[in-house]
Every structure is written in C-alpha cells, then in structure tokens.
Amino acid sequence: MWIDAWRRLAANRAAVVSAVYLLLMAVACLGGPLLTGHAYTTIYTDYVRVPPSLSAYPKPDQISGMLDEVIRRMRVELVSWNEQDDRLTMTIRSSRPIDPRVVRYFDRSSSFADPKVETTSPDGQTMTLSTAVAKHHFLFGTDNTGRDLLTRTLIAGRVSLAIGLLAGLTAVMIGVIYGATAGYLGGRVDDVMMRIVDVLYSLPFIFLVIMLVVFFGRNFVLMFIAVGAVQWLDMARIVRGQALSIRRQEYVQAATALGVSSAGILWRHVVPNTLGPVAVYMTLLVPQVILLESFLSYLGLGVQEPLTSWGVLIAQGAKNIPAANWLLLFPSLFLTSTLFALNFLGDGLRDALDPKDR
Amino acid sequence: MTAETTRGTTALLELAGLDVRFDTPDGEVHAVRGIDLALKSGETLAVVGESGSGKSQAMMAAMGLLAKNGRAGGSVRYRGREILGLSSRALDEVRGAKIAMIFQEPMTSLDPLYTIGSQLAEPLVRHKRLSGRAARTRAVELLTLVGIPEPERRLRAYPHELSGGQRQRVMIAMALAAEPEVLIADEPTTALDVTVQAQIIELLRSLQRRFGMGIVFITHDLGLARHFADRVAVMRYGKVVEEGPAGEVLTRPAHDYTRMLLAAEPTGTKPPPPGDAPVVLEARGVDVTFQIGGGLFAGPSLEIHAVDKVSLTLRQGQTIGIVGESGSGKSTLGRALIRLVDARGDISLFGHSTGLIDAAGLRALRRQAQIVFQDPYGSLSPRMTVGEIIAEGLRVHEPGLDARARERAVIAALEDVTLDPALRNRYPHEFSGGQRQRIAIARALILKPRVLVLDEPTSALDRSVQKGIVELLRRLQKEHGLSYLFISHDLSVVRALSDWIMVMRHGQLVEAGPTEEVYRAPAADYTRALIAAAYGLDGTAPDARMA
Numbered sequence: 001m002w003i004d005a006w007r008r009l010a011a012n013r014a015a016v017v018s019a020v021y022l023l024l025m026a027v028a029c030l031g032g033p034l035l036t037g038h039a040y041t042t043i044y045t046d047y048v049r050v051p052p053s054l055s056a057y058p059k060p061d062q063i064s065g066m067l068d069e070v071i072r073r074m075r076v077e078l079v080s081w082n083e084q085d086d087r088l089t090m091t092i093r094s095s096r097p098i099d100p101r102v103v104r105y106f107d108r109s110s111s112f113a114d115p116k117v118e119t120t121s122p123d124g125q126t127m128t129l130s131t132a133v134a135k136h137h138f139l140f141g142t143d144n145t146g147r148d149l150l151t152r153t154l155i156a157g158r159v160s161l162a163i164g165l166l167a168g169l170t171a172v173m174i175g176v177i178y179g180a181t182a183g184y185l186g187g188r189v190d191d192v193m194m195r196i197v198d199v200l201y202s203l204p205f206i207f208l209v210i211m212l213v214v215f216f217g218r219n220f221v222l223m224f225i226a227v228g229a230v231q232w233l234d235m236a237r238i239v240r241g242q243a244l245s246i247r248r249q250e251y252v253q254a255a256t257a258l259g260v261s262s263a264g265i266l267w268r269h270v271v272p273n274t275l276g277p278v279a280v281y282m283t284l285l286v287p288q289v290i291l292l293e294s295f296l297s298y299l300g301l302g303v304q305e306p307l308t309s310w311g312v313l314i315a316q317g318a319k320n321i322p323a324a325n326w327l328l329l330f331p332s333l334f335l336t337s338t339l340f341a342l343n344f345l346g347d348g349l350r351d352a353l354d355p356k357d358r
Numbered sequence: 359m360t361a362e363t364t365r366g367t368t369a370l371l372e373l374a375g376l377d378v379r380f381d382t383p384d385g386e387v388h389a390v391r392g393i394d395l396a397l398k399s400g401e402t403l404a405v406v407g408e409s410g411s412g413k414s415q416a417m418m419a420a421m422g423l424l425a426k427n428g429r430a431g432g433s434v435r436y437r438g439r440e441i442l443g444l445s446s447r448a449l450d451e452v453r454g455a456k457i458a459m460i461f462q463e464p465m466t467s468l469d470p471l472y473t474i475g476s477q478l479a480e481p482l483v484r485h486k487r488l489s490g491r492a493a494r495t496r497a498v499e500l501l502t503l504v505g506i507p508e509p510e511r512r513l514r515a516y517p518h519e520l521s522g523g524q525r526q527r528v529m530i531a532m533a534l535a536a537e538p539e540v541l542i543a544d545e546p547t548t549a550l551d552v553t554v555q556a557q558i559i560e561l562l563r564s565l566q567r568r569f570g571m572g573i574v575f576i577t578h579d580l581g582l583a584r585h586f587a588d589r590v591a592v593m594r595y596g597k598v599v600e601e602g603p604a605g606e607v608l609t610r611p612a613h614d615y616t617r618m619l620l621a622a623e624p625t626g627t628k629p630p631p632p633g634d635a636p637v638v639l640e641a642r643g644v645d646v647t648f649q650i651g652g653g654l655f656a657g658p659s660l661e662i663h664a665v666d667k668v669s670l671t672l673r674q675g676q677t678i679g680i681v682g683e684s685g686s687g688k689s690t691l692g693r694a695l696i697r698l699v700d701a702r703g704d705i706s707l708f709g710h711s712t713g714l715i716d717a718a719g720l721r722a723l724r725r726q727a728q729i730v731f732q733d734p735y736g737s738l739s740p741r742m743t744v745g746e747i748i749a750e751g752l753r754v755h756e757p758g759l760d761a762r763a764r765e766r767a768v769i770a771a772l773e774d775v776t777l778d779p780a781l782r783n784r785y786p787h788e789f790s791g792g793q794r795q796r797i798a799i800a801r802a803l804i805l806k807p808r809v810l811v812l813d814e815p816t817s818a819l820d821r822s823v824q825k826g827i828v829e830l831l832r833r834l835q836k837e838h839g840l841s842y843l844f845i846s847h848d849l850s851v852v853r854a855l856s857d858w859i860m861v862m863r864h865g866q867l868v869e870a871g872p873t874e875e876v877y878r879a880p881a882a883d884y885t886r887a888l889i890a891a892a893y894g895l896d897g898t899a900p901d902a903r904m905a
Contacts, residue, residue: 004743250737251747253698254801258751259724268750272741355741355785 015348029157097124175235183243283346404587475513679856734794
C-alpha cells in the first residue's frame with residue numbers, strides 16, 4: 001500500500017511541486033542565515049526600518065548625512081570630503097589638536113569600515129582621513145531596531161517549521177493511535193478514553209502551558225509538548241468517529257472471522273482507512289500550531305527575542321503597516337506560501353492514500 | 359382525464375433516438391445509445407436490464423435530471439411536445455406535474471428533518487397554491503389513497519418512524535399529489551421485503567386503474583416485469599435489444615440476451631447429504647439479545663431479542679437455507695453461530711463447544727468456519743490489494759509461510775474461484791460486483807474451512823452474475839466437501855442451493871424442513887405468505903390475501 005501510495009503521490013504534479021518547495025524552504029531556513037552576511041542579532045543603527053532593496057546600502061544620497069553624524073560625534077569641523085572608489089577622503093579641522101583616536105567613531109558606525117589617518121597637519125589641528133564605506137544588502141529591508149529582515153525571516157522559519165512539523169506529527173501520532181483504539185474497541189473502553197479527552201479539553205490551554213512553565217522552566221522543547229498535548233485531542237475525536245464507522249464495516253467483521261487479532265485489525269484495516277481525513281486535518285493542524293506558537297510567544301511563554309518565529313514577525317509587522325509594510329509582507333509571504341504548499345501536499349497525500357482515486 | 363379517452367390512441371411519452379453521454383475523467387461514457395420507446399396512457403411499460411444497461415439514465419435524461427457531466431441528445435416528447443432541452447423553469451410545468459418519478463431508496467428520498475405532513479403539503483402549497491388547511495386535507499386524502507393507516511396521525515410522523523414500505527407509499531403519495539399522467543418508477547420495490555413488494559405493486563396497479571396513468575417501470579426483476587407490465591423493453595449496453603408484449607417477450611424471447619436473462623433464473627436442486635454424514639455444526643437454543651442505549655447516565659437500556667431460541671444441525675456437505683425478511687434475525691443467527699456476535703445457548707463446531715473456548719482455541723476454530731457477506735463493496739478493505747486481502751487469513755493461521763508460498767496460495771485460491779491471478783495486485787474497486795464476491799469467497803476458502811456461512815452472497819448482484827456465483831458455490835461444495843449456511847431473502851436462490859430450509863421471523867424459527875417439502879406444502883401461514891409473494895417467471899400472481 002505504501003509503495004503504491006508513493007507512486008500515486010509522485011504522479012501528482014501539484015503535490016510534488018509543493019513537496020519540493022517545502023524542502024527548499026526547510027533548506028533555506030537551515031542554511032540561509034549563514035549566507036545572508038548578517039547575523040540575526042546584529043543591529044544596524046544607521047539602517048533602522050530601511051525598505052527592501054536590491055542595491056547595497058548606503059545609497060549615495062545617504063552618505064553625506066551619515067558622515068555628518070559621525071563628524072558631529074567627533075566634535076570636529078568638516079572642511080571638505082570626496083568619494084572615490086568606495087573610499088571617502090575628508091579633511092577635518094578643530095581648534096585644538098585632534099586625537100588620532102577619533103577614527104574609532106567610524107568603527108563604531110556600521111556604515112564605515114577601515115578608517116585611516118592619511119595626513120596630519122603640523123599643528124595637529126587639521127587632519128585628512130580616509131574610510132571605506134561598508135556596503136550592506138538588505139533584500140527584505142530591516143526591522144524597527146535595524147536588523148536584517150531576510151536573516152530574521154529565515155531564522156524564524158526554523159522555529160516555525162520545526163514546531164509546525166514536530167508538534168503536528170506528535171499530535172497526529174497520539175491522536176490516531178488513541179482515537180483508533182477508542183473507536184475500534186468501543187463500549188466501556190471508548191467511554192473512559194473519550195471522557196479523558198473531554199477532561200483534557202476542558203483544561204484551558206494557557207493554564208496548561210503556564211503550569212508546564214512553572215514546573216519545568218521555560219524551554220523550547222516544552223512548547224512542542226504543550227502544543228502537541230492540546231492538538232491531539234481534535235485528532236483523536238476525528239479518528240475515533242471514523243473508527244466507529246469502520247468497525248461496523250463488513251471487511252472488519254470478515255477479518256474478525258479470519259481470526260485476526262485486535263491489534264492486527266487496528267493496524268491493517270482501521271488505521272489505513274482513517275488516513276484520508278487525517279492527512280487533510282494534519283495540513284490544517286500545522287498552520288494552527290504555527291499560530292498557537294506565536295500566541296505563546298506573544299505572552300512571553302514561547303520563543304524570546306532575539307530569537308523569533310514567523311508568527312512573532314507577522315505580529316510585529318502588523319503594527320508597522322503604515323510605516324514599513326515590508327515587515328508584514330515578507331514573513332507572511334513565507335508563511336502563506338508554506339501553508340499553501342502544505343495544503344497541496346495534504347490533498348495529494350489524501351488522494352494518494354486512497355486507491356480509488358486515480 | 360380518464361383512461362378510456364386516451365387509451366391506445368396517442369403516445370403519452372415518446373422517446374426517439376434518445377442518447378446519453380457522460381464526460382468522465384476516463385473519457386466519454388456512452389450510457390444510452392439511441393433508444394426509441396413510447397408509452398400510452400393506462401399502459402405499463404417495463405424497462406428491464408442489468409445494472410449498467412442505461413435503463414435508469416434514459417429515464418433520468420427524459421426528466422432532465424441528468425448529473426452535471428451528462429448530455430442528452432435525440433428527442434423526448436410529452437403529448438407531442440418536445441421537452442428535452444427545455445429550461446428548467448419550462449420543464450417544471452411538465453416535470454412533477456405531468457410526469458412524476460419515484461426512486462429505489464425510500465430511506466434516503468425523504469428528508470429526515472421534516473414530518474411526512476410538511477413534505478407532502480409543501481409542493482401543494484407552492485405549486486398548486488393551496489392554503490395550508492386545504493393542503494393538509496389533500497395530504498390526508500393522498501395518504502389514504504396509498505393505504506397508510508391513520509393518515510391524520512401519520513402526518514405528524516417523521517420518516518424514521520415509518521417502515522420501508524410505508525416510506526415508499528409516502529413517496530408514491532408525493533408523486534401522485536399533482537395527479538400526473540406518467541409515473542416513472544425506478545426499481546421502486548428493490549429495497550423492500552417480498553411481502554411488502556407485493557403490496558406496493560398491488561397499490562400501483564390499483565392507482566393505475568383509477569387514474570389511468572401510464573407507468574414506466576424500471577426493474578431488473580423479470581418475474582416482476584412479467585407480472586406487472588403490459589409491454590417490456592429489454593435494454594443492454596444502452597440499447598433496446600427487444601421490445602414487445604410482456605407475455606410474448608418473456609416466454610418466447612427473440613433475442614439471445616433476453617434468453618440469457620431468462621435462463622439466469624436460478625435452477626436445479628440440491629440433494630441432501632447421506633444420513634450418516636458427520637455433524638459439523640450443532641446449535642441448541644441459540645439466543646442473541648442486543649442492548650440499545652443505556653450507560654452511566656442514559657438510564658435503563660432497551661433490550662432487543664434478535665434471535666430467540668433457535669436450534670439447528672449442519673452435516674458435512676449439507677446446505678441449510680435460512681430465509682426471512684429484513685429484521686428476522688437470520689444474519690444475526692449466522693454471525694452468532696461462528697461467534698462473531700455473542701450468544702447464549704450451546705453451539706458446537708466439530709464437537710467443540712464454542713462457549714467455553716479460550717482465545718487461541720477460538721482462533722483455531724475460526725479457520726474451520728468462514729463467512730461471506732452480502733455487500734461485495736463493503737466486505738473488502740478498499741485500501742488493500744486483492745492479494746493482500748486474500749492472504750490475510752494465512753498471515754494469521756500460518757505465520758510460518760514465506761511471502762512466496764503465500765503468493766502461490768493466493769494464486770491457487772484465485773484460480774479456484776475462476777479469477778485471473780494476474781489481477782491480484784489490483785484494488786477491490788477495480789472489480790465488478792460479481793468478481794468482488796468471488797474475491798470474498800477466495801478469502802474465505804484459502805484457509806480450507808469446512809463450514810461457510812453465506813450471508814446473502816448473491817443479493818447485491820445481477821441475475822446473470824448471480825448464476826455464476828451459484829454455480830461456483832455448487833462446484834466448491836462438491837470439490838471441498840463444504841457445508842453451507844445460506845442466508846437469503848431470495849427464495850428462488852435458496853431453493854436452488856439448499857437441501858434443508860429454515861424460515862425465520864422476528865428472531866424465531868417459524869418452520870424448518872427439507873426444501874422441496876417446505877415449498878410444496880408449507881405448514882406455517884407466514885411461509886405460505888412468503889412463497890406467495892414471490893413473483894415467479896411463470897406469471898403467477900402473488901397471493902393478494904397476505905399482508
């Protein structure tokens with residue numbers, strides 16, 4: 001069955017494209033931050049909330065402003081400056097002799113690099129300096145504190161994808177096994193198992209998470225457990241309903257008549273026949289989990305700055321729509337395209353798992 | 359409009375060169391290939407054919423009720439007026455008002471959320487502009503007309519409170535509400551018990567006499583057509599292969615296919631096994647009760663007595679036929695005998711009492727006693743290949759076999775039921791109903807059981823396919839010395855296959871005896887009613903007394 005399902009999935013172009021896209025997304029999130037040239041924690045004070053651009057920062061018209069800013073901090077007077085081959089050469093003057101250590105101010109600014117003192121006048125009151133202009137690419141722009149959005153989006157993807165897939169898979173595994181067992185065995189076992197689910201349902205989610213945090217401290221793994229612990233309940237109910245109707249099917253009775261054990265019937269007959277709805281529900285579950293995570297983070301129980309996730313980025317972006325819409329645009333593009341791909345993959349899986357659908 | 363004025367003069371409904379095609383993902387399906395049919399008023403035209411012959415689709419096309427991917431060509435005329443291709447608004451003047459239709463499934467054709475009264479009155483208020491009170495009065499009239507007792511009270515009933523036969527009567531009442539001139543009945547009695555079927559047919563007949571309707575009666579049951587119809591059209595592969603007066607076509611068929619259909623009625627008898635044949639299954643006082651509801655907070659549960667103290671003895675090579683209508687407990691009895699449901703009473707298989715046995719012993723016994731179910735679509739897991747399905751029993755009972763040996767056994771089993779072993783890697787939905795039933799039989803037989811419970815194995819199949827299964831079962835019985843418990847509501851198949859017959863009603867045994875004796879001289883009234891209600895091909899009418 002699995003081999004056939006795989007073959008059918010491979011024949012579904014939308015599903016294959018989606019699967020490749022998801023794979024690329026995962027690879028980009030894992031490896032991408034190493035290639036962007038920025039660490040996700042680096043703050044560029046000169047480039048707070050700059051819009052996305054394909055060309056490098058600083059733009060020519062920004063240089064003079066940034067230069068003035070540095071000169072102001074040096075408490076000297078700028079006589080003249082010119083730009084040549086990405087290096088600025090300038091002459092500064094002061095009423096007192098200039099300490100050559102003023103070049104440090106260039107180092108402190110993220111926009112300049114490699115400053116040098118070229119010549120100093122005999123009285124020390126005039127000095128010629130040269131400095132390179134540091135070129136930065138911000139393909140997705142920068143955020144409110146001047147961090148590269150591309151890097152942050154990719155880093156956020158690590159968290160979101162990990163929690164989406166891991167918590168999703170955990171929920172599906174527990175939910176399918178639990179629900180199928182309850183539904184197939186039925187009767188009193190089913191009653192007890194489903195009452196346990198009801199009790200867990202009635203616990204407020206936040207309460208559960210806070211309790212976990214209190215007992216175990218704040219922990220990334222804890223989030224998987226918390227989210228998984230809540231999400232499997234829905235899955236268990238869905239699968240139980242399916243299993244209840246499947247166990248009345250004649251093929252299950254036929255298997256009983258053949259002497260197949262309960263475990264064998266569950267594994268060979270009940271679980272495979274619940275997979276269609278499970279595949280679809282799982283693609284709905286993953287976005288739910290990703291959003292739950294951002295909710296937790298918002299409350300301070302999930303990932304913490306400077307680490308981030310798509311949900312957190314989107315929440316921040318939503319606050320900046322008028323001033324900097326790219327803060328919302330890029331993370332949400334990443335999230336929605338991932339969810340789209342997941343949906344296509346889920347539909348493909350459902351079809352692939354159903355031999356009737358050719 | 360009375361029957362006399364128009365009878366035999368003009369065609370009421372006329373199909374000319376009607377052609378139906380469906381666009382499916384697998385290409386175009388040509389369901390109806392240019393058929394010509396005419397119906398006069400007061401006349402009953404039976405359209406017979408096997409599933410897939412296009413008989414239903416032709417009528418759906420005439421009513422403008424084709425599925426979205428269907429296209430109809432040719433011409434459909436009602437009293438000379440072309441109605442094919444009319445807009446649905448124009449069509450509504452005819453459809454429902456002049457031509458009405460009833461369907462096979464009385465369970466699903468009524469909306470479970472509304473009372474019978476409101477479902478009957480709604481079209482009257484809407485189309486006939488009757489007031490609520492007048493519509494109600496008319497609804498009571500209609501229910502009286504179709505013979506529903508206490509019609510005033512029944513108006514407030516919901517569909518689930520009615521039996522299948524009563525629901526079909528309500529459907530007929532709804533169809534009659536607008537006093538149609540043509541009634542198209544698509545297998546209206548197929549889902550009903552034989553005694554109820556006889557009543558519905560009688561009802562249709564009397565309504566036809568009173569209103570002079572023309573009836574198009576779609577059925578696969580030749581006996582019914584012979585009895586009920588004036589003319590018969592036999593369809594196959596979307597074409598009418600033969601048409602003529604019912605008596606003529608069904609007694610002196612001109613076309614090979616009609617002859618084949620007629621020959622597919624089960625024939626033959628089964629000689630009883632020798633008197634000293636060993637007893638394989640013995641049951642004394644089998645009693646099955648089901649609890650409905652109940653539980654921690656649900657209050658006391660309701661107990662249903664499904665099988666009430668039934669005893670039987672099955673010898674090697676014997677076939678016991680268990681007949682009865684739906685709800686008679688015959689299927690439950692069959693399942694209880696092989697411990698698929700828990701029962702009280704003594705049941706012993708091959709001399710071992712199944713009541714005292716542990717799980718391992720039960721598994722060993724399961725190998726000896728297998729079951730084949732009615733529904734060839736529901737009894738095979740849709741997500742396993744045929745090979746996996748058939749091999750499943752071997753995995754349980756002979757875990758030592760390697761994959762190759764299992765494969766050989768599967769091939770042998772498929773050959774035994776005359777299926778091509780090359781098909782074993784396909785999935786059940788790729789097979790026809792008859793082939794699926796053969797797969798189910800192969801699954802049961804691969805373990806070489808000695809007792810086979812056959813729970814309506816032929817009921818969901820066309821007659822000609824059914825004949826093949828009956829032949830197969832006969833041959834397998836002879837070759838493997840099998841004993842059968844044959845459960846069916848179809849008396850003709852039971853008669854052909856079994857040498858001993860048990861008649862059940864309301865969970866109790868009504869009568870038992872050698873098949874031919876019971877048929878010739880039934881002792882119980884109920885058995886007589888059952889036999890009388892079956893429409894024979896010889897044209898014998900069912901006894902109108904029963905009900």
